[in-house]
Amino acid sequence: MRSRAIINTIIMAILLLWTLGPILYCLKLSLSPHYLMVLDFSQFSIQHYIEILNNPDLMHSAIITFEYTFITLLILTPLSLFMGFALAKFKFRGQGLGFLCFALTFIAPIAILVPLLTYFKTMGLLNTLYAPILGCVAFFLPYGMWMMKNVIATIPVELEEAALVDGCSRLTAFLRITLPLAIRGILSVVAFLFIMTWNNYVFHFAFISDPSLSVLTKTLMSLAFGGSHGEMFYELEAALSIIMIIPAMIMFLVYLKYTEAALTYR
Amino acid sequence: MYKSEKLLPYFLFFPGIALILFFTIVPVTYGFYLSLHSGGKFVGLHNYFVLLFADSRFRVNAMNTLLYLSVVILTIPPSYLIAHFLWRQFRGSNFILRAILFAPFSMASIATATMFRLMVNPLFGLIPNLLEMFNITLNFYQDASLAMLLAVIHSVWRSIPFMTMYLLVGLEQIPRDVIDASRLDGASGLKFIRYITLPLTLPFLMLSVLMIFVWTINDFEAIYGLFRGGPGYGTEVLAIRLSKETFMYANFGLGAAIGFMIAAMSIAAMLFWIKIQRRTE
Numbered sequence: 001m002r003s004r005a006i007i008n009t010i011i012m013a014i015l016l017l018w019t020l021g022p023i024l025y026c027l028k029l030s031l032s033p034h035y036l037m038v039l040d041f042s043q044f045s046i047q048h049y050i051e052i053l054n055n056p057d058l059m060h061s062a063i064i065t066f067e068y069t070f071i072t073l074l075i076l077t078p079l080s081l082f083m084g085f086a087l088a089k090f091k092f093r094g095q096g097l098g099f100l101c102f103a104l105t106f107i108a109p110i111a112i113l114v115p116l117l118t119y120f121k122t123m124g125l126l127n128t129l130y131a132p133i134l135g136c137v138a139f140f141l142p143y144g145m146w147m148m149k150n151v152i153a154t155i156p157v158e159l160e161e162a163a164l165v166d167g168c169s170r171l172t173a174f175l176r177i178t179l180p181l182a183i184r185g186i187l188s189v190v191a192f193l194f195i196m197t198w199n200n201y202v203f204h205f206a207f208i209s210d211p212s213l214s215v216l217t218k219t220l221m222s223l224a225f226g227g228s229h230g231e232m233f234y235e236l237e238a239a240l241s242i243i244m245i246i247p248a249m250i251m252f253l254v255y256l257k258y259t260e261a262a263l264t265y266r
Numbered sequence: 267m268y269k270s271e272k273l274l275p276y277f278l279f280f281p282g283i284a285l286i287l288f289f290t291i292v293p294v295t296y297g298f299y300l301s302l303h304s305g306g307k308f309v310g311l312h313n314y315f316v317l318l319f320a321d322s323r324f325r326v327n328a329m330n331t332l333l334y335l336s337v338v339i340l341t342i343p344p345s346y347l348i349a350h351f352l353w354r355q356f357r358g359s360n361f362i363l364r365a366i367l368f369a370p371f372s373m374a375s376i377a378t379a380t381m382f383r384l385m386v387n388p389l390f391g392l393i394p395n396l397l398e399m400f401n402i403t404l405n406f407y408q409d410a411s412l413a414m415l416l417a418v419i420h421s422v423w424r425s426i427p428f429m430t431m432y433l434l435v436g437l438e439q440i441p442r443d444v445i446d447a448s449r450l451d452g453a454s455g456l457k458f459i460r461y462i463t464l465p466l467t468l469p470f471l472m473l474s475v476l477m478i479f480v481w482t483i484n485d486f487e488a489i490y491g492l493f494r495g496g497p498g499y500g501t502e503v504l505a506i507r508l509s510k511e512t513f514m515y516a517n518f519g520l521g522a523a524i525g526f527m528i529a530a531m532s533i534a535a536m537l538f539w540i541k542i543q544r545r546t547e
Contacts, residue, residue, distance in 0.1 A: 008355055015348065019367055022423070025392050026381040082278040090275035097283050103543075104290040106477075106536035108484035110505045111529040114300055114512055114522040115293035138289035141282055170271050199374035201487045206513070217376040221491065224380055238384055241377040252372035256365055 023245075030238035048239040058219060058240070065198065065215040068129050072136045072197045076144055077190055079137070084148025085174055089157065102146040109139055109202050120207055127210050132203035140196050144189060151185030152178060188258035191251040198248050216244050294529050301522035313523040323499060324507070331483060331503045333414055337421040338479050342471070344422075345429035350459065352430070353437045371427040379491030382420045410500025413493050417501050421488055425481075429474045436470030437463060469546045476539045480532050504528055 031044040052058050087098045109116065116135065117126075125131040155178045163173040179186070201217040208214065214222070223237050301313055317324045348367070352360075370378060386393045386406035397404055406412045440463065448462045464471075486505040489495065495502035495510070502510075504524055512521035 008351075011351060015351075015367060018423070019370060019427075022378065022381040022385055023369075025385050029384055029390075079282050083282045086275040086279040092275040092279070094276075094280070094283075098279070099540075101283055101286045101290075103536050103540050104286060106480050106532045106539065107290045107294060107529055108480070108532065110484050110486045110508065111525045111532060112290075112293035112297050113508060114518050114525055115297040116289070117512065117518075118296070118300070119293070135289070138285050141286055145282065170274055195372050199372075199376075201374065201376050201491070205490075206509070217374055217487075220376055220380060224383070224491075225494065234384060234387070234390075237380055241380045244377045245373045248372045248374065249369060252369065253365055255372075256361065256368070 023242075026238045027242055030235055030242050032235060034235070048235045049243070051236065052239055052243065060212070061214055061216055061219040062243075064129070064213060068133060068215060069194060069197045071129075072133050072140075073190060073193060075133070075137050076140060076193055076197075077186075080141055080144025080148045080189070080193075081179075081186065083141070083145040084150075084152050085178075087145065087149040088152040089160070089170075089174070089178075098145065098149070102142045105139070105142045109135060109206075113202075113206055117206060126207055127213070129208070129213055131207035132200065132215075135203040135207070136197050136200060140193055143196070144193050147189040147192065148186065151182050151189060154185065155181050184258040188255045191255040191258075194251045195248050195255070198251075216240070220244065294526070294533075297522045297529065298526050301519060301526050304517075304519040309519070313519045314527075317520065317523060323502075326499045327502055327504050327507045330414065330499075330501060334417060334421070334485070334489070334501075334503050335479070335482055337418055337425060337482050338475060340418065340422050341425040341429050341478060342475065345426050345433060345474075346459075346471075348426065349430045349433035349437060350463065353434060368427040368431055370424050371431070373424075375424065375485075375488040376491040378424060379420060379488050382416060382423075383492055386416060407493070408497050410497055413497055413500045417489050417492055420492065421482065421485065424488065425478050429478065432470055432474040433467055436467035440466050469542055472542050473539060473546075476535045476542075480535050483528055483531055 030048055031046065033043055033045055033047065083098070086092070087095065120126050120131045120134075125134065159177050159181070160170075160173045163177045164170070168176065199217065201221070204215050204218045205221075208218070211222075220237065220240050223233050223240060302308060302310060304313060352363070352367070385391050388394055388405050388407055391406075393406070394404060404412055406416055444462070444466070448458060453462055483503075484505060485503070486509060489501050489503055489506055490509070493501055495506035505528065508521050508524040508528070511517040511524065
C-alpha cells in the first residue's frame with residue numbers, strides 16, 4: 001500500500017508539472033527584469049506589471065475587453081435563460097430545433113468567415129464592437145440555451161405549479177420561484193459564457209482593424225509580433241498573458257463550483 | 267390557461283433560434299454561393315478545382331491539417347488514464363485538484379500559445395536551454411516541423427482537460443454495483459479498463475473525440491497565436507490559409523471555398539455526433 005501511495009504522488013507531480021509548467025515558466029519570465037537564463041529569485045521584480053498598469057494603451061484595451069464582455073453577457077444571459085426556460089418547462093411545436101441548434105455549434109465561425117464578413121459589411125458593423133458582440137451572442141447562444149435548459153430542468157415543476165394555483169402567470173412563476181432556486185446553476189452558465197467571450201479572438205481579428213478597439217487577445221498578438229521598429233517585449237507579453245488568464249480562471253472556479261447541475265453536455 | 271400563455275414558449279424560443287440559424291445554416295449556404303464566384307463573376311466549381319488540382323500550397327495546407335489532426339489521437343490515451351486516475355483516487359471530488367488540472371480549458375488560446383512560444387524562444391526559452399544541456403540545438407522559430415510539433419503539443423495540452431472532464435462524467439455514471447461485481451469476478455488493471463470502463467464510457471469518448479476533431483480542423487486561434495502559420499507555410503493549416511486568402515489577398519471566392527470544405531467536414535462530424543447523442547439519451 002505504501003508503494004501505491006508513492007506511485008500516486010509521482011503521477012500527481014507529473015500531472016501538475018505538465019499542466020502548470022508553461023504557466024509557471026511564463027510567470028517566472030514576467031517577473032524577471034530581463035530574460036534570465038537561470039532561475040534567480042533575488043532579482044524578481046514586478047516592474048512589468050507596473051509598466052502595464054501605467055501604459056494607457058494597455059489599460060484602455062483591458063477596459064474595452066471588460067466592456068465588450070459585459071455587454072455580450074447582458075444580451076446573452078437573458079436570451080439563453082428564456083430559451084432554456086421554454087425548452088425545460090414547455091411542450092411546443094418546433095422544440096426539436098433546440099437540440100439541432102445545439103448541434104450547430106459544430107459549425108465554427110472560421111469556416112463561415114467570408115459570409116460573416118459580408119453580413120457585417122452590409123449591416124455597417126465592421127470596425128465597431130457590435131460585430132464581435134453580435135457574433136459572440138449568436139455563436140454562444142446554443143451553449144447558453146442548452147446549459148440553462150439543464151439547470152432549469154433540475155428544479156421540480158411542482159413548485160411552479162403551486163405558484164400558478166396562487167394566481168401567478170407562467171412567466172412570473174418562473175421569475176419568482178424557479179429563478180431564485182436555480183441561481184447557482186445560472187451563475188455557472190454565465191461564468192462559462194464569460195470565459196468563451198473573454199477568450200475570443202477570431203471575431204476581433206476578422207471584424208476590427210481599429211487599434212483603439214483592440215481587446216486584450218488582440219493587443220497580446222500585436223505585442224507578440226513586435227513593435228513598429230521590430231522591438232520585442234517578451235516580459236511584457238508574458239505579464240500580459242498572465243493578467244489575461246486571471247479573470248477567466250476566477251470565472252472557471254465559479255463554473256466548477258456550481259456546475260453539478262449544469263454539466264455542459266448532457 | 268390563457269391563450270397568451272400558450273404562445274409564451276414561442277415568443278421566448280423562436281427569436282433566439284432565428285438568430286442562431288441566421289448565423290449558422292444561412293452563412294454556410296451563402297458561403298457555398300460565394301465560393302462559386304471569383305472577383306464578382308460566376309465561375310462554377312472553378313475555385314474548388316484550382317484548390318484541389320492546381321495549388322501546391324493547398325496541398326501543404328491539407329497535409330498540415332492532417333498532421334494537426336493527430337491531436338485527436340494523441341489526446342485520447344492520456345485523458346483516459348488521467349480520468350481513470352482521478353476517478354479511482356479521488357472519488358467524490360477534490361475541488362482544488364480539479365480546478366488546477368482543468369484550468370487550461372479556461373484560458374484564451376492566444377494566451378497559452380504565447381506561453382508556449384516563449385517557452386521555446388531560441389534566446390532564453392526553457393526547452394532550448396534544457397536541450398542545450400544535452401548538446402542539442404533546436405530552433406523552433408525556424409524549423410517548420412518543430413513548429414508543427416509545438417502546435418500539436420500545445421493543442422494536446424489544451425484538449426486533455428476537456429476530454430478528461432467529459433470522460434469523468436461518463437465514469438461517474440457507472441453504477442457502483444457494476445464495479446463491485448467486476449471486482450468479484452477478478453477484473454483488475456488493464457482488464458478492468460478493457461472490459462468494464464471502456465465499453466461503458468465509449469459514447470462519452472466518441473462524443474468528445476468528435477468535438478475535439480471539429481475544434482481541431484476549425485482551429486485558427488491557437489495556431490495563429492503560435493507562429494501565425496509560419497515559419498514559411500510550416501504550420502499553415504486550412505483555417506489559416508482561409509484567413510489569409512480573405513484578409514491578405516482579398517480572394518473571397520477561394521476563402522469561401524476553403525471555408526465550405528471545413529464546414530462540410532464539420533457537418534459530417536455533427537451528424538455522427540447527433541446520432542451518438544440520441545442513442546445515449
